[in-house]
Amino acid sequence: MNKEIISNKSAISLIVLFIFGSSLILPTATDAGSDLWISILLAIVFTIPIFLIYSRILSLYPNKDLFDILIIVFGKWIGKFLCLLFSWFAFHLGVLVLRNFGSFIITVSFPETPMIVPMIFLGLLGVWVVKEGIEVLGRWSWIFFIFNAPAPTLVTLLLIPKMDFNNILPLFYNGSKAILKGTFSAFSFPFGEVVILTMIFFCLSNRKSSYKVFLSGLFIGGIPLAGISLVEILVLGPDLYKASYFPNHSVATKIGLGDFLQRLEILVLIAAVTGGFVKISVCLMACSNGIAKVFNLKDYRSVIFPMGLLMINFSYLIYDNVMEQIAWADEIWPYYAFLFQAILPIIVFIIAEIRKSSKIKSGRNSDE
Amino acid sequence: MKYKVTFLILIISFSFNFLTGCWNYREINDFRIVTGVAIDYDKTNKEYILTVEVIKTIADENEEKMTGETFVSNGATIFDAIRNTITESGKRLYWSNATVVIVSEEIAKRGIVPVLDMISRDPEMRSELLLLISKEDTAREILTSKSIAPQRVVSYSLETTLENEESSSNFHRVAAWMFIKDLYSEVNSPTCPGVKLGIYDETQTIEGTTVFKGDKLVGWLDKNETKYFLWITNKLKGGVYNLDISHKENLNIKELNLEIFHNKTKQKLKLKDENIVIYLDINTSGNIGEFSGNIDISDPDEKSKIENIIEKQIQRDIELLIKKLQLGYQSDILGFRSIVKKEIPDMWKSEIKENWEKYYSELEVNVTVDFKIRGSSNSSKPIIIRD
Numbered sequence: 001m002n003k004e005i006i007s008n009k010s011a012i013s014l015i016v017l018f019i020f021g022s023s024l025i026l027p028t029a030t031d032a033g034s035d036l037w038i039s040i041l042l043a044i045v046f047t048i049p050i051f052l053i054y055s056r057i058l059s060l061y062p063n064k065d066l067f068d069i070l071i072i073v074f075g076k077w078i079g080k081f082l083c084l085l086f087s088w089f090a091f092h093l094g095v096l097v098l099r100n101f102g103s104f105i106i107t108v109s110f111p112e113t114p115m116i117v118p119m120i121f122l123g124l125l126g127v128w129v130v131k132e133g134i135e136v137l138g139r140w141s142w143i144f145f146i147f148n149a150p151a152p153t154l155v156t157l158l159l160i161p162k163m164d165f166n167n168i169l170p171l172f173y174n175g176s177k178a179i180l181k182g183t184f185s186a187f188s189f190p191f192g193e194v195v196i197l198t199m200i201f202f203c204l205s206n207r208k209s210s211y212k213v214f215l216s217g218l219f220i221g222g223i224p225l226a227g228i229s230l231v232e233i234l235v236l237g238p239d240l241y242k243a244s245y246f247p248n249h250s251v252a253t254k255i256g257l258g259d260f261l262q263r264l265e266i267l268v269l270i271a272a273v274t275g276g277f278v279k280i281s282v283c284l285m286a287c288s289n290g291i292a293k294v295f296n297l298k299d300y301r302s303v304i305f306p307m308g309l310l311m312i313n314f315s316y317l318i319y320d321n322v323m324e325q326i327a328w329a330d331e332i333w334p335y336y337a338f339l340f341q342a343i344l345p346i347i348v349f350i351i352a353e354i355r356k357s358s359k360i361k362s363g364r365n366s367d368e
Numbered sequence: 369m370k371y372k373v374t375f376l377i378l379i380i381s382f383s384f385n386f387l388t389g390c391w392n393y394r395e396i397n398d399f400r401i402v403t404g405v406a407i408d409y410d411k412t413n414k415e416y417i418l419t420v421e422v423i424k425t426i427a428d429e430n431e432e433k434m435t436g437e438t439f440v441s442n443g444a445t446i447f448d449a450i451r452n453t454i455t456e457s458g459k460r461l462y463w464s465n466a467t468v469v470i471v472s473e474e475i476a477k478r479g480i481v482p483v484l485d486m487i488s489r490d491p492e493m494r495s496e497l498l499l500l501i502s503k504e505d506t507a508r509e510i511l512t513s514k515s516i517a518p519q520r521v522v523s524y525s526l527e528t529t530l531e532n533e534e535s536s537s538n539f540h541r542v543a544a545w546m547f548i549k550d551l552y553s554e555v556n557s558p559t560c561p562g563v564k565l566g567i568y569d570e571t572q573t574i575e576g577t578t579v580f581k582g583d584k585l586v587g588w589l590d591k592n593e594t595k596y597f598l599w600i601t602n603k604l605k606g607g608v609y610n611l612d613i614s615h616k617e618n619l620n621i622k623e624l625n626l627e628i629f630h631n632k633t634k635q636k637l638k639l640k641d642e643n644i645v646i647y648l649d650i651n652t653s654g655n656i657g658e659f660s661g662n663i664d665i666s667d668p669d670e671k672s673k674i675e676n677i678i679e680k681q682i683q684r685d686i687e688l689l690i691k692k693l694q695l696g697y698q699s700d701i702l703g704f705r706s707i708v709k710k711e712i713p714d715m716w717k718s719e720i721k722e723n724w725e726k727y728y729s730e731l732e733v734n735v736t737v738d739f740k741i742r743g744s745s746n747s748s749k750p751i752i753i754r755d
Contacts, residue, residue, distance in 0.1 A: 111491050166555075166706050170713040239552035240545070253494060254545065 004203045008213055010138030011204060013145035014278065015194055015217025020148075021279035022097050023190040023225055024272040025104050026329065027247050032182025033174045034167060034238040037230040039182030044222040046183060047191040050342055051218055053349045054198050055210040060352050065202040066195075067293040073352050080294050082344070087290030089340040090196050091311065094283030096329075098123060098315040101276045103322050108249050109269065116316050122273075123315075126281040127308035131301055134203055134285065141278050148271040152224055155264060156231050158255045163234040188334035191222065192341030199286035245322060248272070284308055399462040403436060404523025406470040406507035407446065407483055415442045418449040419508040420461060421523050436521040438512055446486045463492040467527040469544065470500045470563060472507040476578065476585035484551070484583075487544045495545035498530050501578050501585065503564035510563055514570045522572065526563065529574050537598055537607025537628070538575040538591040551583060554721070555706040557699050559597075562588060581699040589689070596689045599682070600648060600702050602633040608657060611681055621661035626678065628654040629742060637711040644712075644720075645732045646704055650682070653740040660751065671741055679737040690733050700728055 006014075029039040061069050066086065071079035102119040110118070129137050172179070194214070204210055232241055232251045244250045249272075252265035285300070288307045292300035319325045400422040408417040417440065424437040439456040443449030453461055471483055487493050502510050511522050530541040539561035550558035562576040577594040579587040589597055598604040611624040634649040656665065663670050693699060705724060709716045720727050 108491060166703075166710065169710045173709075173713050173717075237549050237553055239554075240549045243552065250495070250545075253496065254543075256496060 004133055004135050005205055006135055006138035006203050007205060008209050010135075010142045011201065011209070011213040012217045012220065013142045014138055014282065015197060015213065016145055016221040017141045017148075017275045017278040018194060018197060018282055019190045019217070019221030019225065020271070021190065021275035022100050022272075024228070024248055024268065024275055025246050026100060026189075027241060027244075028189050028229070029182035029186040030242050030330070031185060032179045033242075034169075034233055035172060035174060035179050036182050036186075036238075036241075037168075037226050037233060038171070039179050040186045040222070040226040040229055042179065042183040043186035043191055044218060044226070046187055047218055047222070048215070050187075050192065050345070051194070051214040052211070053345055054195065055214045057345065057349050057352055058198060058201055058204070058210040059207050060356055062204075062207045063202055065200055065289065066198040066348075067290050068202070069352065070348065071293065073348060073355060083290050083294050086199060086340065086344075087287045087294070089337075090199060090283045090286035090290065091307070091314075093193060093196060094280055094287065094311050095315040095318055096333075097276055097279045097283065098311060099318055099325065101273065101280075102315065103325060104246055104249075104272070105269075107322065108246060108265070116312075119312055119315060122277060122280060123308055123312040125277065126284050127304055129277075129281050130285045130288065130304050130308075134200055137278070137281055137285070144274045144278075148274060151267040151271045152228050155252055155255065155268065156227065158257055158264065159231055159235055159251065162254055163231070164237070165234065167234050167237040168230070185330075185334045188337045188341060189329070190225070191218065192337060194218075195341050195345060196282055196286045198345075200282065200289055245326060280311075284311060399460045400457055402461050402463050402466045403521050404466060404468040404470065404511060404526065406472075406502070406511040407475060408472045408506045408508055409475050409478065410442070411474075413442075415444050416446050416449045417442050417506075417508065418446065418453065419511050420453055420457070421511050421521065422457065422461065423521065434521060436511075436523065440508070446482055447490075450486075463490065464494060466493060466497060466523070468498045468500055468523045468530075470502050470507040470510050470526075472502050472505075473585065476501050476580075479583045480547075480580075480585070481551075481583045484544060484548050488548055495543065495548070497544045498527060499542050499544055499547055499560040500526065500530075500563045500574065501560055503562045503576070503588075509565065510572055513565055513572060526572060526574065529572075530561070534605040535607065537595050537604060539594055540577055540598060540603060553706075555709050556703055557581065557701045558583075559701050577701075579693070579697045579699050579701055581697065586699055587697045592685070593689050593692075596682075596686045597702065599631065599633060599650060599652075600686060600690070602631070602635070604628065604631040604633075604652075609654070609682075611678060621659075621663060621674075623658055623660045624656070624674070624678075625658035626654045627657040628652060630654075635707050637707050639712070640732075643730075643732060644708065644727065645734055646707060648686070648733065648735045650686075650735065650737045651740075652682075652737070653742050655743050656741060662752070665741070675739050675741055678739045678741075682739065683735050683737045686735050686737075687733070690735075694729055694731065698725065698729065700724075704728070704731060704733075 029036040029043070032039040057066070057069060058064075061072065064072070067083045070082045070086070073079065074082060098119050101122055102115040105118045106113055106115050129140065194217070201210065201213075204213065228248065232247050235251050235254055236244070236247060241247045249265050249268055252268040253263070255264045284304065284307060288304045289300040291297075291303050291307065297303065319328070402420055402422055404421045406419040406421075408419070409415075410417055420439050420441070421436045422439065424435050426433045426435060439453055441449050441452040441456050443452045450461070469483065469487065471480060475483065487497055488495055500510075504510060510526075513522065530539070533539065533541050540559065542558070542560040547558045547560055550556040558580050559577050560580075561574055562578060563572055563574045565571070566573045575591040575594070577589040577597055578585050579589060592610070595604065595607060595609060607628050609626045609628055611626065631650070631652045633651070634647075636647040636649065638645050638647060659665065663674065665671055665674065690702070693702060705716075705728075708720055712720075
């Protein structure tokens, strides 16, 4: 078995950067219009029970990841089938994130560079860091968590003169239905995606730490995210927010403090790319781990390279253009992802609880 | 170990050579840096005429000077015209440093959306570009006119003027993205400043505000009306206000000029038996900038008398402007819709939104002005003539 252990600190920063990853560049909860920051806050509240379920599943079987647990709980055949499904989800999410970053980078900064170029670089770096193991990735994300933390704060402070509170008033203008719709899409992107991390957290330092890691990750990542969305709405207004593919970037281009503090969008770009890198690496690690578990491989490292290359290829081919990408993210993704983010984990949780308690009743002879 | 270190050094030195810069780097002397652009429309040939100002450096004996240089090109669409500039200038244009876009009045009257679309879509152009509408026959005249020293680049001097809005308040600067935002919004109508050539010299003067209805220009506010516009929308930061008191002959004042320091306008809405009434509560303070007449301003009674006159004057002029916009242009650049939406969202959604034009023309606006003279600069008394 793996002997890798990551500290709570690195695990939390992994979750935070994972949440920040692509939500720093793409809009979320656009259905709610000017109330989308309320939607995101609500989504955080609704995510708490789901994250408690994730943590409970992990703490029931310490030092095991979701794939091990699936096989233990459902038996060999159904368990392996579910493993395959979850690996596909991780793979697919990795592909989408890679594609998002490819199109983001070529749209905002390198319009004449072929899209595959930034994607190859990001993908190969991801392969490298995953080969080095989760400890390295965890420590790396801790460093970049600290490095990136000032960027959103600075951007927010510098945008204060451009804010207009009429953009968010009146509150609840679009009605509660729109807010709930926004909440749903904010849950599926980005909070629910954290389910990928349960697939690699075989390495938490102790039994109780999963609760702490997931919940503090949610708050440290989610509340700034709601704040940034609020800033975006305050500056751009709901209509322009919806009309731009990458609202956070376009909000950062509005910074202008005299002649010297300008063009700070590069800060946002760095924060987004580092977050996206973590997201891609985590997805790659999760799907390689799942494939390894399904085919009884000794170590997931042997499949990282082929999976990484497949990911790059697939992300290049998956959409024809950026319009298709946004339509998919808006209309299909929330429902598709909900299966993996909430329904399946809840089933796993219920069955695992039943198994555990019946085991305790029949005596703790075979436990652990 | 030794082998590893050599290998590392080799890799690093390779990276230095091959990983510098971007995919398709361009040297700075391969392109021309655009500072501003003027867009006209030729009706007879049905094409856009683009005048682009680029930076030109002249090496003098002892210093290097920067001046502007203009190129003209044309094309069926604006993007076409941009690409056609290559044949004129010989090099590709670099747009990221452009600061102003001057649009001819004719394009503004036909609809300004093509211009805005180009600005917001092209990644090389920053949406921070400042918009101006030319009051002359063409926009081109502005860019090719003489520039104000010390900045010899017309676009840069226009930008500097626009940034000093606070001290004149004759215009209100608008970046392209804000204009687009107002177009998108269901409760705002966009405005932008105008530019013309001066009467006494050939340099550019920025003054006045356009009135847009949809994306079409329907009229102009002059520089005084612009001040009232800023007053109503709570954007007034300073500037000089000239009181027109020639018609009040019994006052012993010949000339009165105020320097505005601070202004706060509160916009409120009340329903008076189903009728919407908007209350504008204006609180302004300022200095007496120029004064000639026969009143002792250090006397509190006289001071409050003058304050009263000023308040009445401001109130009358603001009411006039509102009537002009309501009935004349029928354009809501003052943003009364956003107050309605903010204060009574349910009624706005169910009823007013659809019939806004009708509601707007009947809208009752109640203006109250409170003006405080904070001081009178250096002199306590007017210069009195005692022959």
